[in-house]
Amino acid sequence: MPEAHPTRRAGGALRFWLFGLYLACYLAFMILTAFRRDVMAWAPFGGANVAVLSGFALIGAAIAFAVLYLWLSRDAAAAPEASR
Amino acid sequence: MIYTPSAVAVVVFATFILLVVGLSVWLGRRARSASGYYAAHGEIHWLVNGIAFAGDYLSAASFLGICGMIAFYGYDGFLYSIGYLAGWIVALFIVAEPLKRMGRFTFADALDSRFHSRSIKLTAAISTLVVSLFYLIPQMVGAGALITPLLGLPHVAGVLLVGVVVTTIVVTAGMVSTTWVQFIKGSLLVLFCFLLTILILRRGLVVDAGTGDEPFAYRPVQSVLARPDLEVLPKAGAWAGKPYTRLRNRSTGLVEVWREEGRGDAARLTETQRVTVTPSGARLIDGLPQGRGPGQRDLRPVGHVAAIGEHVRGISSFATGPLGPAAFLRELSDATIQLWASERIVEDDGGVTTIYFQKLTKGADLLTAGASPTFAGVRSAKLFDKLDFFSLMLALFAGTASLPHILIRYYTVKDESAVRKSTVVGIAAIGIFYVLTLFLGFGAMTSGALDVTNSNMAAPLLAKSFSPLLFAIVSAIAFTTVLGTVSGLIIAASGAVAHDILNNVLGHQLTDTRMVQAGKIVAIVVGAIAMVLGVLFERLNVTFLVGWAFNIAASANLPALVMALYWKRATKQGIAAAITVGMVSSLAWILSSAQAFRDVYGLPATSALVPFSQPAIVTLPLGFLVLVVVSLLTPAQPDRAAEAGRPGPQSMGRG
Numbered sequence: 001m002p003e004a005h006p007t008r009r010a011g012g013a014l015r016f017w018l019f020g021l022y023l024a025c026y027l028a029f030m031i032l033t034a035f036r037r038d039v040m041a042w043a044p045f046g047g048a049n050v051a052v053l054s055g056f057a058l059i060g061a062a063i064a065f066a067v068l069y070l071w072l073s074r075d076a077a078a079a080p081e082a083s084r
Numbered sequence: 085m086i087y088t089p090s091a092v093a094v095v096v097f098a099t100f101i102l103l104v105v106g107l108s109v110w111l112g113r114r115a116r117s118a119s120g121y122y123a124a125h126g127e128i129h130w131l132v133n134g135i136a137f138a139g140d141y142l143s144a145a146s147f148l149g150i151c152g153m154i155a156f157y158g159y160d161g162f163l164y165s166i167g168y169l170a171g172w173i174v175a176l177f178i179v180a181e182p183l184k185r186m187g188r189f190t191f192a193d194a195l196d197s198r199f200h201s202r203s204i205k206l207t208a209a210i211s212t213l214v215v216s217l218f219y220l221i222p223q224m225v226g227a228g229a230l231i232t233p234l235l236g237l238p239h240v241a242g243v244l245l246v247g248v249v250v251t252t253i254v255v256t257a258g259m260v261s262t263t264w265v266q267f268i269k270g271s272l273l274v275l276f277c278f279l280l281t282i283l284i285l286r287r288g289l290v291v292d293a294g295t296g297d298e299p300f301a302y303r304p305v306q307s308v309l310a311r312p313d314l315e316v317l318p319k320a321g322a323w324a325g326k327p328y329t330r331l332r333n334r335s336t337g338l339v340e341v342w343r344e345e346g347r348g349d350a351a352r353l354t355e356t357q358r359v360t361v362t363p364s365g366a367r368l369i370d371g372l373p374q375g376r377g378p379g380q381r382d383l384r385p386v387g388h389v390a391a392i393g394e395h396v397r398g399i400s401s402f403a404t405g406p407l408g409p410a411a412f413l414r415e416l417s418d419a420t421i422q423l424w425a426s427e428r429i430v431e432d433d434g435g436v437t438t439i440y441f442q443k444l445t446k447g448a449d450l451l452t453a454g455a456s457p458t459f460a461g462v463r464s465a466k467l468f469d470k471l472d473f474f475s476l477m478l479a480l481f482a483g484t485a486s487l488p489h490i491l492i493r494y495y496t497v498k499d500e501s502a503v504r505k506s507t508v509v510g511i512a513a514i515g516i517f518y519v520l521t522l523f524l525g526f527g528a529m530t531s532g533a534l535d536v537t538n539s540n541m542a543a544p545l546l547a548k549s550f551s552p553l554l555f556a557i558v559s560a561i562a563f564t565t566v567l568g569t570v571s572g573l574i575i576a577a578s579g580a581v582a583h584d585i586l587n588n589v590l591g592h593q594l595t596d597t598r599m600v601q602a603g604k605i606v607a608i609v610v611g612a613i614a615m616v617l618g619v620l621f622e623r624l625n626v627t628f629l630v631g632w633a634f635n636i637a638a639s640a641n642l643p644a645l646v647m648a649l650y651w652k653r654a655t656k657q658g659i660a661a662a663i664t665v666g667m668v669s670s671l672a673w674i675l676s677s678a679q680a681f682r683d684v685y686g687l688p689a690t691s692a693l694v695p696f697s698q699p700a701i702v703t704l705p706l707g708f709l710v711l712v713v714v715s716l717l718t719p720a721q722p723d724r725a726a727e728a729g730r731p732g733p734q735s736m737g738r739g
Contacts, residue, residue, distance in 0.1 A: 019177035026170050030477050033163070033453050034462050034470045041452045047414025051159055051452045055166045056519060062169050063515045066176055066508040073504065 014072055018065045025061060029054055085383045085535040086376060087233030093556035097234055100560040101249060104268075104567060108253040108261035124259040126495060130502040132267050133493060134509025139266025140489055141168070141510070142273055142517055143219075143569035144226025144540075147562055149630065150518075151546070152539030153458075154525020155387065156423065158450030160459040161525050164631075165518035167477050171484025171634075172514065174642075176507045179485040181500045182649040190576070191491040191641070192584045195648045199721060201656035204644075207663040209584035211640040212488040214667060216577040217613065218636055219487065220570060222629035224618025227566040229540040234559045243618035246563070250570040251611035254578065255604045259496055262571040269568040272561045274513055277520045280543075280558070283550050284527030288404035289415050291395045292388065292532070299388070299398035300422070300442055301355040305329075308342060308353045321432040328439065329353055338371050343441040356441045357383055357536060363434040383440075385545075387534035390444050391420040409523065416526055419447040423529075424536050440536045450529075458631075461696070468695040475701035476631055482704055483634030486641035489572035492579060570614065577610045578603040621684075632674050635700045640667035643707035651715075658715030666707035673699035 032039055033051070040051035048056075128136070146168065153161030186194040192208035224243050231242025253261055292299070301308075308331070309316065317323075317330040317339065327344045342353035360368040367374045372381040388397055392415065395402035404415050423443045430436055449455065454463035458476070461469030484490065494503050528534060528546035535541050544562060548555035582603035587593065621629065643662045647654045674680060676693035 015177040019173060022170070022173045022177075026173075026477075026481060029166070030474055034473055037452055037454070037463065041448065043414075043417065043448075045410070047410050047417055049417070049448070049451050052162075052413060052522070055162055055522075058166050059169050059515045059518055062173055063512050065173065066511040069176065070504060070508045 015069055018069055022061060022065055025058060029058055085385065085537065086374065087236065089234060089236035090552055090556070092553055093234050093559065096553070096556040097560045097563065100564055104265055104564060105249060105252060107264055107268075108256045111256075111261040111264060124263055124496040126498050128263050128496040130497050130506040131509055132263065133497050133502070133506035135270045135513055136263045136266035136496075137270075137490070137493055137506060137510030138274065138513035138517065139268075139270030139565075139568045140493060140572045141484075141514055141569075142270060142565060143630070144223050144562065144566045146517070146521070147273065147277075147565055148226050148229065148540045148543055149222065150521045151524045151528055151543035152541070153456060154522065155528035155534060155542035155546075156539045157456035158445075158526075158529070159453055160456040162522050163453060163459060163477070164480065165521045167480025168484065169511070169515050169518050170481050172507070172511045174482060175485040175490065176504070176511065179491075179645060179649070180494055180503050180507050183491065183645070184494045184497075184500050184503045186649070190579045190584055191488060191645065192580065195644055195659060198648065198654075199656035199659070201660065203660040204656055204663075205584045207660045207667075208641075208644070209580040211636075211663050211667050212580035212584075213577050213610075214671065215486075215633055215637045215640065216488055216573045216580075216610070217617065218633040219489070219630065220573050220610075220614040221617045221621050222633075223566045223570045223573070224614050225621055225629070226540060227563060227570075228618055228622060229538060230544065230559050230563050230566070233541060233544065234556070234563070239622050240619050243615050246566050246570060247611050247615035247618070250567050250574060251608055253567065253571050254574045254607040254611070258600070258603070259492070259575055262568070262575055263493075263496055265564070265571060266568045269561065269564045270513060273565055274517050274520075276558055276561055277517060277524060280527070280547060280550075280554075281520050281523045283554075284523055284546075285409065285412055286406045287527075287550075288407045288412065289389050289392060289419060289530055290404075290532075291390075291392050291397050291400070291402040298384075300384075300386075301353075302442065302444075303353055305344075305351045305353050314340070322429050326427075326429065328356075340370070341439060343439070354442045356439050358437050358439045359383070359537065360431070360435055360437040383536055385533050386422070386424050386440075386536045387529055388422045388532050389419050389530050390422040392418065397422070412523065412526070413451070416447045416530075417451055421445050421447055421450060421529060423450075426536075438537075450526075471701055472696035472698050475635075475696065475698035478704060479631065479635040479638050479698060479700035482638035482642045482700065486637040486645060487633075488576035488580070488637075488641075489569070492572070492576050570611075574607050574610050574614070575603075578606040581606040631698065635674065635698055635703070636667060636670045638700050639670035639703035639707050642666075642704065643711050647708070647711050647715075653715055653720060654711065655715040655718045655721050657718040658711045658713075661714040662707045662711035665710045666703055669706055670699045670703040673703060 032054070040054070041049050043049040150161045150164050153164065183191065183194045186197040190212070192205050192212070195208050196204045224246060227246035228239035228242035231237050231245060232239055235241075253265060313334055314331040315334060317332055319326065323330065329342045329344055331340045331342065332338070333340070341356050341358055343356050345352045345354055358370055360371070362368065369381040369383055372379060374380065374382060376382055390397050392402055392404070394400075407415060421444070423445045424440050425443045426438055426440045428436060428438050445455075453459050454461075459473055461472045464470065497503055497506055524543060524546065528542040531546045531549040533545040533549040535545060544555055544559045547558035582599055586602055587599060640663050643666060644659045647662070648659055673694050674697075677697035678689035678692035679697040681687045681692045682689040
């Protein structure tokens with residue numbers, strides 16, 4: 001096998017962990033939507049209920065995970081370069 | 085509804101189109117080679133490519149379809165927003181970087197880089213064509229829906245216009261111009277949706293005392309039946325057993341149809357609107373020819389707040405004034421909204437009447453899932469109904485990273501780092517847009533401007549409720565949205581045929597110039613097919629159609645893509661079999677579903693051959709299963725990519 005490119009190592013296992021975490025959140029959202037309408041209808045602060053808040057949270061989490069991955073993989077990619 | 089085109093709309097629209105086409109022709113000088121035509125030489129800046137991702141992805145389905153669905157059913161449309169964005173997690177973390185490493189122009193390149201197999205190239209190309217065509221239909225339908233109110237032209241004119249303009253864009257400059265069109269469109273779309281959201285929040289929610297449009301009647305039964313000029317018609321023929329009271333005016337002969345609601349003291353008759361298409365093809369509104377002249381009638385706009393607290397529409401006025409996002413949702417939750425539903429009745433003479441009737445709904449009920457036919461399963465006790473919901477959400481999650489026009493955009497930047505950065509920019513732009521869709525949809529729902537017959541027009545009509553200029557701009561952006569997405573799809577389809585099939589499968593060994601020429605000819609053919617399909621599927625909601633495309637893309641492409649990228653034991657037979665089985669099974673399932681029976685064939689939904697409509701929950705695992713079984717049953721094959729010194733599959737966790 002050829003030597004892996006630095007950017008290939010960048011991010012490494014991190015992206016699979018982030019993917020798994022997001023997938024778990026997404027599954028939890030689907031299960032709550034399908035089976036616990038009472039929970040999704042609950043409005044903890046009045047107005048926006050859990051359905052809306054969790055929807056926003058999933059969208060926010062996707063952006064946050066993406067930025068986090070970009071940030072961490074940049075550091076990881078820079079390290080091998082610096083060590084040469 | 086009849087829409088009156090304005091000079092402003094025509095000028096704004098023409099300006100947008102000319103700018104887009106002019107830009108394409110100008111950029112066309114830079115795309116003479118196949119690399120330039122299909123991948124913009126890999127020289128697009130990651131920031132531009134990231135916004136272009138948003139431009140590619142935020143199609144007519146996202147803008148017109150989701151806004152329309154939220155405006156008509158509430159939270160259910162937002163489920164699409166959540167699912168569409170979640171799909172980018174698969175794209176970023178699983179597909180993007182290895183795909184860039186292993187491919188050149190098309191995703192078939194990446195699949196095939198390990199195997200050099202004609203069967204993989206052929207099945208991947210066919211899958212690309214099928215998915216692209218399914219995705220093209222809603223875009224063309226969206227174009228037709230926009231052109232009618234904007235320019236006063238029929239649906240078919242919109243479809244033809246977008247077909248001709250897009251084909252021109254693609255034929256002149258390929259991926260370079262498509263990228264810049266997407267960049268401009270993506271930027272404008274997010275910007276103007278943000279502006280619209282601010283206007284919605286500034287307006288807040290309004291209960292109208294009747295000084296604006298005349299409120300739709302909702303009266304005690306006796307107060308309606310007491311009118312001396314009316315006689316009650318018997319519930320005979322197609323009307324037997326239906327919850328409608330028909331009253332004929334003795335002097336004019338016109339028939340009013342009222343819907344019966346409640347019982348006993350709470351019994352009410354509610355005013356309806358109805359569209360009748362007679363056996364001769366004439367279109368009647370409430371029994372009169374559609375029009376705005378004497379002796380004619382048009383549908384009235386809908387989308388009103390029926391009550392907030394003690395303030396009831398038609399009786400007293402109330403305006404919340406400007407609201408913050410949280411306060412807007414709180415007020416909406418406490419309000420009562422006048423939604424509309426419909427029922428189709430086939431008259432004894434063969435004419436078809438669609439009755440649109442009021443449905444007063446608590447705002448809080450609109451903030452949870454299950455109000456629309458698509459997601460009604462979540463409120464059902466039946467397992468299959470819930471599986472339908474899970475299946476659609478799975479398709480949205482898995483489909484994004486399998487869409488051909490998204491996948492080819494990974495080849496327009498120079499390296500994996502640029503791929504990563506541009507995907508993150510795309511996710512941010514798309515995520516912001518999807519948050520806005522909730523407010524756009526609810527803003528449209530309470531705008532008093534909706535067309536009860538066409539949910540796809542909700543967003544432009546929302547803009548019209550603020551100003552005709554904004555309507556013209558938003559409609560033009562939406563039209564450009566269609567142009568951008570269709571361009572990307574046609575390029576993907578063109579690459580599949582010219583690069584994958586002609587060059588790699590049939591072995592024509594086209595020169596660079598010939599491959600570009602072949603791609604352009606294919607683009608013209610695909611554009612023509614898209615125009616025909618756009619006319620045929622005019623009446624279907626665009627989001628609903630895109631859901632099908634996601635199911636097919638996820639089932640056909642994702643198992644092959646993931647396993648080719650990550651599983652060393654995958655064989656060429658396994659990959660080809662997974663694509664074929666995933667594509668055929670998902671397509672067959674969709675065509676056998678209740679949705680297809682009801683909305684495409686016009687047959688009873690109960691005649692459907694499969695227990696629920698969305699196939700991904702069955703066909704996606706089936707694709708993985710077939711790939712694994714066939715791969716294990718066939719001899720392991722050498723990794724040609726590794727032998728050639730190119731990156732091969734990587735193991736999970738090592739990166």
